[in-house]
Amino acid sequence: MERNSRGDRGQATLWIIVGIAIVILIAVLFVMNRGPKGGQVDDGSFDINSYIEKCVRDDVLDVVDEILPHGGFLVNRASKNYNNISIEYLCYNQGFFKPCINQHPDYFNEVNNVIKENIVGKINSCFESLDATLVNRGAEVSGGMASLNVNIVPDKIVVKINRSMNVIEKEVFQQYDKFDFEITSPIYMLMRTALEVVNSEAQYCYFEYVGYMLMNKDLIIRKTALGDSTKIYSMEDYKTGKKLNIAVRGCAIPPGF
Amino acid sequence: MDEKKIRVKIWILIAVFQIFLMTSFSFCEAYMIREADKNNILEVNEKKIEWKDILWVIVNILFSNKNFVSALEVSDLQNGGWTCVDAKDGTKCQQYIASECASKCNSTCIPTASINASECRLGTCFNPTNGECNIRTPKLICERTGSAWYSDPSGNIAQCKRGCCQINGEFSFINEQECSYQSSLLGITKNFRSDLKTELACYSQRNLNLEGACVYGAVNDEGKRGCKFTTQQDCRTNIKGVFYRDKLCSNAALNTACERMKTTGCLSSKDEVYWFDSCGNRENIWSAGIGSWNNGSVLKKADSCSIGNPSNPLLNANTCGNCNYFTGSICGNAGGIGGTASKCIDLNCVDKNRNARLNGESWCEYQGSVGLDESMGGGRASRSTDSVGSRDFRKTCIRGEIINEPCADYRNEICVESKVDISGGKKMSFAACKLNTWQMCLEMNSEPGKKATCEKNSDCFLKQVSVGDFRFNVCTSKYAPGFLFEEGGRGDGAEAVCGVGTQTCTKTEIKKLSGWKCVGGCECTSSKFTQEMNNFCISLGDCGAKANYLGDLSEGYSISNAPRLSSSYLSSVQRYAYEEFFKDKFIQATSIPSMILGIPSASFGGGEYPRFEGASFLTTTAIGGVGFIASYAATHGVGLGLGFISTAAPAGFIGPTAAPMLSALGGALSGAGIGLSIVSMLLSFTGVGAGLEPWMAYTLMALGAAGGALIGATVLSGGLGGIKAGLAACATGVGCIVGIVIIVVVVIIIIIFKILGIGKKRETKVTFTCEPWQAKNGGGDCGKCGGDGFPCSAYACSSLGQTCQIINEDSDSPECIDVAKGDISAPVLSPWTELISRGHNYSSVKGNGFSLVGPSAGCLNPGTQVNFGLLLNEHGKCRYSLEHTNKFEDMINDLGTSRLFRKNHTIIYTVPTLGDLGYDEKTDSGNATMFVRCQDKNGNANIEEYAIDFCIKKSVDLSAPVIVYKSPGIEYLKYGENEQNVSIYTDEYAECKWDYSDKEYETMDNEMSCVANSQLANSNGLCTTTFKIANSGNDSFYVRCKDHPEIGNSSVVEFNLGGNKTLKYDSEEINYNEIIRLNGGSMDNVTNVTINESVISNVVVGGINLTQMRNDNHESSRFYLRETVNPLIIESAYPNGENIEAGVEPTTIRMRVTTLNGVDEGNALCYYFFENSSRIPFEETGSALHLQDFSQVYSGDINIPVECEDVAGNIAKMDVNFKVLLDSDAPRVVRVYSSGSSVNLITDEDARCVYSTSNCDYEITNGTVIPGTDSRVHSFPYEMGNTYYIKCKDRYNWNPGSLCSVVVKPSRIGGA
Secondary structure, three states: OHHHHHHHHHHHHHHHHHHHHHHHHHHHHHHHHOOOOOOEOOOOOEOHHHHHHHHHHHHHHHHHHHHHHHOOOOOOOOEEEEOOEEEEEEEEOOOEOOOOEEOOOOHHHHHHHHHHHHHHHHHHHHHHHHHHHHHHOOOEEEEOOOEEEEEEEOOEEEEEEEEEEEEEEOOEEEEEEEEEEEEEOOHHHHHHHHHHHHHHHHHHOOOOHHHHHHHOOOEEEEEEEOOOOEEEEEEEEOOOOOEEEEEEEOOEOOOOO | OOHHHHHHHHHHHHHHHHHHHHHHHHHHHHHHHHHHOOHHHHHHHOOOOOHHHHHHHHHHHHHOOOOOOOOOOHHHHHHOEEEEEEEOOOOEEEEEEHHHHHHHEOOOOEOOOOOOOHHHOEEEEEOOOOOOEEEEEEHHHHHHOOOEEEOOOOOOOHHHOEEEEEEOOEEEEEEHHHHHHHHHHHOOOEEEEOOOOOHHHHHHHHHHOOEEEEEEOOOOOOOOEEEEEEEHHHHHHHHOOEEEEOEOOOOHHHOEOOOOOOEEEEOOOOOOEEEEOOOOOEEEEOEOOHHHHHHHEOOOHHHOOOOOEOOEOOOOOOOEOOOOHHHOEEEEEOOOHHHOOEEEEEOOEEOOOOOEEOOOOEEEEEOOOOOEOHHHOOOOOOOEOOOEOOOEEEEEEEOOEEEEEEOOOOOOEEEEEEEEEOHHHOEEEEEEEEEOOHHHHHHHHHOHHHHOOHHHOOOEEEEEEEEOOEEEEEEEEOOOOOOOOOOOOHHHHHHHHHHOOOEEEEEEEEEEOOEEEEEEOOOOOOHHHHHHHHHHHHHHOOEEEEEEOOOOEEEEEEEEOOOOOOHHHHHHHHHHHOHHHHOOOOEEOOOHHHHHHOOOHHHHHOOOOOOHHHHHHHHHHHHOOOOOOOOOOOOOOOOHHHHHHHHHHHHHOOOOOOOHHHHHHHHHHHHHHHHHHHHHHHHHHHOHHHHOOHHHHHHHHHHHHHHHHHHHHHHHOOHHHOHHHHHHHHHHOHHHHHHHHHHHHHHHHHHHHHHHOOOOEEEEEEEEEEOEOOOOOOOOOHHHOOOOOOOOOHHHHHOOOOOEEEEOOOOOOOEEEEOOOOOOOOOOEEEEEEEEOOOOEEEEEEOOEEEEEOHHHOOEOOOOEEEEEEEEEEEEEEEEEOOOOOOHHHOOEEOOOOOOOEEEEEEEEEOOOOOOOOOOOOOOEEEEEEEEEEEEOOOOEOOOOEEEEEEEEOOOOOOOOOEEEEEOOOOEEEEOOOEEEEEEEEOOOEEEEEEOOOOOHHHOOEEOEEEEEEEEOOEEEEEEEEEEOOOOOOOEEEEEEEEOHHHOOOOEEEEEOOOOOEEEEEHHHOOHHHHHHHOOOOOOOOOOOOOEOOEOOOOEEOOEEHHHOOOEOOOOEEEEOEEEOOOOEEEEEEOOOOEEEEOOOOEEEEEEEEEEOOOOOOOOEEEEOOOOOOOEEOOEOOOOEEEEEEEEEOOEEEEEEEEEEOOOOOEEEEEEEEEEEEOOOOOOEEEEEEEOOEEEEEEEEEEEEEEEOOOOOOOHHHOEEEEEEEEEEEEEEOOOOOOEEEEEEOOOOOOOOOOOOEEEOOOOHHHO
16 A cells, blocks of 8 residues: 555656646747747747738738728828817818719728838838848848738738848748738728718718618718718727728708808 | 750750769779778788798898998809819819819819819719729819729719629629729639629628538547538638538537537627537527537528517527527627527617617607697698707617717708508618708799799698788798808898798778778787797798797797787797607608608709809899889779769750650759769768768768759759759759758768768788897806707707807717806997998097988988998897987897897998977977997896987988889790889889880880888889880880979979069079079078088078979989790700610619700700609709709609790790610620631620630630620631630620630531
8 A cells, every 4th residue: 555655646746747847848938939029930940921920910900090080091181170080081072062072082092002101111110120130140131122012802901012032041041022911900891881981972962871780780880960061970890899980071051041 | 045055055964964973983883892892901911922032132131232241252153163173171173162262272273163174073983903983073083093984973884883792702792893803812713793783682692602511631539530610612622621511510420529519609790699519610500408409400590499579579589599680689798698608689779768679770859849830730820840959860779779860950951750560560660861951942932833832842831821811821841940140141141031021911990980990901910910920930940939949938029019929829839849749759751762862862963952153043033023022902993983874874865855754853863873973972082981881871872862863853853944944943942952951961971970080091010020039148058958868069059048159069079168157248339430321420439429420520311321330349239229228128129230149230220300300390400319238148238328329400302213123133024925014113202104215204105103112121112014025126124213202293393582583493403503693692591502412401492492302313224125036945855765775773864955945045944853843953954955964763664854944934844755775684696607717706786705715714804805896796716626715795894704605616517
């Protein structure tokens, strides 16, 4: 019995040691995973794609978050101030009784460009930062300026970056030309709804947003009529809470005669 | 005396009798007719309100040059709107009034309306890369983006037609280019279905996805394999597994590692609660128990458990997860109820009245009563009930939350609702905010023809005012609009609309023996008149006595000579604000389009509503405004007496052989006639007859007749004995004496009646003044705004108090605050130095008043109009009194032309006469003071009166009358007409003449019928006549007027120069120096001769007051009439009679109508009719070419009635009929043959064809083009051994999609 007891104790000790080793291993892995931006693999080499992807994702989402309340623009051309937020007029008629006139007939491209123009600098900085990091690691890096394309498609934003990059590290040569990323975002649905609003308002001075919401369960639309006949439409993605505001003014009716 | 002479004398006598009878009996008949026909009184009070006059007033207020607020410059009315492509505020293709355009535009303004500027022409903008479609886009703005612009503004082009796009198992309803673009970006093959033409049809495809267990991977240690529940495509393409359709991964037969029904949960793309297996795969819809596993097979939604029934859609929510979004439930986190974390969540709502509302249901809520008062019958006698400050709201239940959507403020939109039956006998409401077309209702009053269609517009009703014989009707809105009573602009317009409700009813009474008896307008002085007029007044808008939405009464009216509104009446108006009155009521939607769209789309496209460009229309109408109050028509009874000749004449033609008895009979008849005539004439001339009861008048006339008969019989009883004998007989005969006595007695009775005043007429003018509704003073209630559960708006806020003002309006938390809290200062007054009539001045200006002086710092001329103004340091309203008073409320006269709170007050003051002020008219002058107090919005008024001193001199008038305006202003005559009844309004009572050429007044040939007209502001004379185009074709009419008709026609004044000297002068040519010279340099009776700019004061020459001289025009006013030579016709109307082929549905049809002839070379306004609507103007009209886009045209036979009307009122009508044929098929290849080395294709319509040699699954844009574009014959060289997969598309882009039109594989017959 005593032998057995000693044997059991030894077995338990062994298990404890194994357990501790596992915990330490997990902790080490965890610490290693909190490494530099862009991710670092355990073989000591950099995952350049992940590094850039994180940059792009963060930058794009930051810009999107910034532009959505303003109608898809950072600098408004013609806007209405509501709740201290300037909201772009997508459709506007300054007169009375007549329907609004489309002010942004190339809306998707315009917003694509807004996103692009506001991330291109950051992405170049990101590449510069990446280059510096790699150089610090002893790598030889050469590359040019990044050019990119942004396209908003259903459920995502497609970012295509053209940037040549040659990396020689530990005598390993790597060459990159382009980086393509898809960033999940509801902006397409919101902008698509904005387009529906504008086309309907331009034709009928009215948008039946309740029916539209019933057809699109992930969408919450709110309409606010202001004193000068401006209508503010807020399109919100039910799942993410992201909200696009747009302003429309048409068929304005003055008070009285 | 010979017999012949006697006979002649008798004939003469009889003739004289007959003439006398004829003349006098006409009076008698007229009298009797008047007594019998009371309708003539009715017509006096019948009111006819001409809407053109309302417009005229508005135009005068807004566009007058008389120092009123000028909203637009005159040039703007001529130039209209100009177009700015790039405005400084960043907007594109906006239209501004011409005078402002340059200052608002970054580019050069295009001097035309935006609709005519080619750069800004609206069309559809299509981006050929990403497929984005934008409608109503300006051409230039579209082309700047590199997109393609199409002229159809409604997006009805093939490129923009949507279909069902499937990419990676997701469905979206977009156009084909968008689908292609997205699929190319994602690198995923698309499937575009153009045959699925609705969003619902597309989304329903989601349920047709084949789903099942996808078993993959190697067998594990336990002999199990991996499994994913997915689509067949995903399984084969991505997972590379084996697909088991309609099987769950936990199906035992599949031998997977997944164990059934481990957890429950929701999916973002699904409504229902699902079971999930141990691998995380979705299984069937959750229900309590094992049944839902369905032995490892997919259980369709329809076969799954039932979540509830129509009366309780969530009855089984604790045991069943078959949620349904459309019936009001969806999977959600339920906190573990029923043993699961997820369950069906109720999406339905309960409204504030505890009514259950379904998800997606919408309904109306109101801040006050809406529409007509049903308790008054709801008909024309009813009244609008909308309260001031109230607004309509649409409520919607979405995802268990009630959304509050305000309709446009000022009741420019109304909420309409329709209830539809749903299953289980339940009803579901659908509501919409719809445009309140109240302006159109008012516009319908402009012509009788339009007025008749008033109630075709569901927003309008023909409000009838009927107070005894005082009655009229006006087309107005059922939903009285809200007004903005700000100083200038719209406030003035609103004030003018309220002014339509200002009407005067005249009560006419005649003194009878029994006292005064009413014969017309008898109910004018009753409370009914005040009530009826207020009912009318409040139906016009925010006017009159009514309450705001919180029930605070304000009485915007005044009444003279009738009782004010009773407290019970006011309570009946006040209750409209209380919810118990309007709870559960709603405005019924009249049609689905009106409910969904608010208004037919086309009717909004053309600016058919009053809009800023309409100012020119207003001006045009203004010129021809008719009198504010209609002219009276009462011509009766004259000439009917002529019929008596035939019965009287035989009595005198008895002949000389007649017996004396017969002569006596003839004398009696003649005498009776004379007696009757004398009495009736006396009754008529003295006016006593009107005051007698008919029986009494007839008795007196009968007595007169009897007396006359006795005298006549006696006088002629001598037969051929002669007059002398007759008279002798009369002197001695009893009959004659009795007859004379009777007549004398009758005459004495009439004289006594006259002395007693019998027959006197008196009139009482009762005027109801409909004023703008004004909120109470101060701002004590401002904080109540928003307190009723509805959001506060500027309109609601302003209705709570004069000093209430909204802040943070453009935010989610607007607030209504008192902007004058603690203000106890009264307004400070000062003269408005820029506003003063020419020749007048302010003088002795002090802090408490000033003096108003006339020319040469003299007194003011009585009867003249002096315009001056007061400035306040804050908004206020002012009153005045000519006597001292203690406080503002004691003053009864409103000061100025407006009842609004203003800082600038314009006063148009007609200087009273000395007599009006209690002075002796003979005195040279008299002083007067106008004491003024003004009250601010907080109720503070100046305690000390502000004194405006002036002196008035004796009446003098050396001014000729001025024609203020002519009515109708329209100078055009309809086809077939060559004359027009016209009214000329003059600034003083005058008589006028006209002629075809310019002549002196006295030599003009045609006189007008003129009356003094004190009811029309600024116009004291009204003359009517008929202008008729001369046979010579002369269509010019020259009018001159002459004042003071009451003086008579003598145009020559005789002056007594003393001694025996007299001097006659034409009043127009008095030479005062000559008078003095001839008078030896002195004129005792001449005082103060002053001639200064036609103003002369107090001239008395030889006892004759020169002020009594008459003045006539030295220049004629010229008017024209234009005749319609050829009737207006619709020359052409496209697409009448056409078969139109369309590639898409709905399609846009541009109707093009041309008009010809009429009075203005075909220029006209054209309208179309929509169902049973009143007429709707074309989008572009007004010239001879009229255009209208119809954007929602579907295939079939179409009929659109069209009506065109020119300025003369000529109307041309046409029913435009056409057929729309839809081509929605891809071209078919009907024949294929080879010739030489070419393959030839024949298509059944013009087409473009391409081919590929690989397969049919290629984009048509990537195919090799076959020559023969846009034709039916196509030919291309072939190579033996190739297979040609050919696709053809037509001009509407219809193509076979992923299929081929035809596949051609060349081969040699017989192996040659």
